Amino acid sequence: MLDALRYEWTRLTTLRSTYWLTGIGVLCALAIPVIAGFAAGGDPIDAEITAIMLNGGAAFGIPFLAVFMAIIGIFATGHEYRHGTIQPTLTALPQRSRLIMAKLLVVAVVTVVVTLVSMALNALAIAIFWGEVPGLFEDPLASALLGYLVYTLVYTLVGLGLGLLFRGVPSALVVIFLMPLIIENIILGLSFLPMADWLVPVVKFLPFSSGARLLAIEPMVIPDYDLFGRWGSGGVFAVFAALIVTAAWILFKKRDA
Amino acid sequence: MITATGLYKRYRKTVAVDRLSFDVRPGVVTGFLGPNGSGKSTTMRLMLGLDHGEGQTLFDGERFSDIRRPMNKVGTLLEAKPFHPTRTARNHLRMLASANGVGDKRVDEVMELVGLGTVKRKKPKGYSLGMAQRLGLAQALLGDPRILLLDEPTNGLDPHGIHWMRDMLKHLASEGRTIFVSSHLLSEMQLMADELVVIGRGTMIFNGVVDQFVRDFTQSTVIVRGPEAAGFVPALEGAGAEVAKGKDGELVISGMEIGAVGHLAFTENVELSELSTRSASLEEAFMSATGSTEEFVAAEPPTAPATEKADGADNA
Numbered sequence: 326m327l328d329a330l331r332y333e334w335t336r337l338t339t340l341r342s343t344y345w346l347t348g349i350g351v352l353c354a355l356a357i358p359v360i361a362g363f364a365a366g367g368d369p370i371d372a373e374i375t376a377i378m379l380n381g382g383a384a385f386g387i388p389f390l391a392v393f394m395a396i397i398g399i400f401a402t403g404h405e406y407r408h409g410t411i412q413p414t415l416t417a418l419p420q421r422s423r424l425i426m427a428k429l430l431v432v433a434v435v436t437v438v439v440t441l442v443s444m445a446l447n448a449l450a451i452a453i454f455w456g457e458v459p460g461l462f463e464d465p466l467a468s469a470l471l472g473y474l475v476y477t478l479v480y481t482l483v484g485l486g487l488g489l490l491f492r493g494v495p496s497a498l499v500v501i502f503l504m505p506l507i508i509e510n511i512i513l514g515l516s517f518l519p520m521a522d523w524l525v526p527v528v529k530f531l532p533f534s535s536g537a538r539l540l541a542i543e544p545m546v547i548p549d550y551d552l553f554g555r556w557g558s559g560g561v562f563a564v565f566a567a568l569i570v571t572a573a574w575i576l577f578k579k580r581d582a
Numbered sequence: 583m584i585t586a587t588g589l590y591k592r593y594r595k596t597v598a599v600d601r602l603s604f605d606v607r608p609g610v611v612t613g614f615l616g617p618n619g620s621g622k623s624t625t626m627r628l629m630l631g632l633d634h635g636e637g638q639t640l641f642d643g644e645r646f647s648d649i650r651r652p653m654n655k656v657g658t659l660l661e662a663k664p665f666h667p668t669r670t671a672r673n674h675l676r677m678l679a680s681a682n683g684v685g686d687k688r689v690d691e692v693m694e695l696v697g698l699g700t701v702k703r704k705k706p707k708g709y710s711l712g713m714a715q716r717l718g719l720a721q722a723l724l725g726d727p728r729i730l731l732l733d734e735p736t737n738g739l740d741p742h743g744i745h746w747m748r749d750m751l752k753h754l755a756s757e758g759r760t761i762f763v764s765s766h767l768l769s770e771m772q773l774m775a776d777e778l779v780v781i782g783r784g785t786m787i788f789n790g791v792v793d794q795f796v797r798d799f800t801q802s803t804v805i806v807r808g809p810e811a812a813g814f815v816p817a818l819e820g821a822g823a824e825v826a827k828g829k830d831g832e833l834v835i836s837g838m839e840i841g842a843v844g845h846l847a848f849t850e851n852v853e854l855s856e857l858s859t860r861s862a863s864l865e866e867a868f869m870s871a872t873g874s875t876e877e878f879v880a881a882e883p884p885t886a887p888a889t890e891k892a893d894g895a896d897n898a
Binding site: 332336342409413 | 664669676681
């Protein structure tokens, strides 16, 4: 397993895209507290605003870092097929499950570290503009930040699973952008219409929307929708990721390389 | 030593590889021949577990997927350019080496060995096909393996590169390594390979030494020239030989040994200016052996209609 981990680490760190995707993700997230600081630095901030600034805008629907890390996840598997490197990879490391496990572990650890660094940088920016980061280690902010960490991690693993499932990059990118931005919003919108109210029970199982509730300071309440709380919603997102990764893993073992 | 047993692969209704069994011995270069679409690459992928099918391949007694750090035992080159375009050639090798406990020093060594030392920090997207093949060979040699499995390694190489590759593989074989190499360059294979595995439509046609293949699939003929050659034909046919006329008017005789032809000429009092044998090439043997198993057969070039058209134009 150590050989597989060494392989995946070398693969990840010898790709230029790893650095610019991580860099852009961190900078985009950092831009939120910096812009807010210039616009309203010194004004009083509550836990919700602080959370939005710490997670780089993810809480109001623009999960910059999660998206860029998910692309790294897609590249971890999709690039192998796009550029045909799956053949030399499997002749260097023919134990397929070990390879996938190494990819999951390395990408997950990198995602967690990058997300923590991003939050630390954003906290620093808040401290510079406001002089402190109020309630950083207290609930509900602490739970929301932990939720953000989990959200970014699960988002990235979905990307990795989709890259492996589709054996390429474009289809996985389309799904990871189309599903949260368009499909889930359409289902949510339609569920408000009386003729499509049968969609109401479905809404709490929409994976990306559920994942977004991991970041909320206050639990989202829509009458009659009976949405799960923070960790229940996170569970829905995690189960979705697990299903994608498991399906991709099984097919990877069965398919020709 | 490679031992392949009962290799079988089916794509829906098409059988790509049909119960192939063969051995590849150490110390010699074994060529893997077959027409386009005959299943050579699929066979190699099956051997390495890249494709799923039936049968088993043992590399010095072990299945490929059971070998820990396989690059140290089996070196492979399967595809011409399986490189990420923005990762440097050296980093590509470092990545594969890291999975097999091979150090950076060895990476630099093999880059020098294949003549890419000066461009090792360049991205392979700028490499020519020949350079990419050299990088592929460097990849195969990374772990200094005892077994090499190479799919069309001379593709894209210039004559100097082909010569270099041939010498390299023969040298590696002389060190007692097992070399299994596919190629469509038959003349190259004639110079390089000691033994052959020949397949057509996924089935075994021949497995043995090159000379035996040529003997089995072609006839050696006797060439006769002389001022009275045409008058010699009835005597030859009367003695049971088959006689054809060559391009330059020579007689091409099959079914009779050169000594018997000479003796017949002596007894018939026929003057000869040439009496020689012509051995078939590997290419002729290959065409003879695989002619009926070609998967993709092109139409003959339309020379006749073009001539007619030209004639018509002239007449008009």
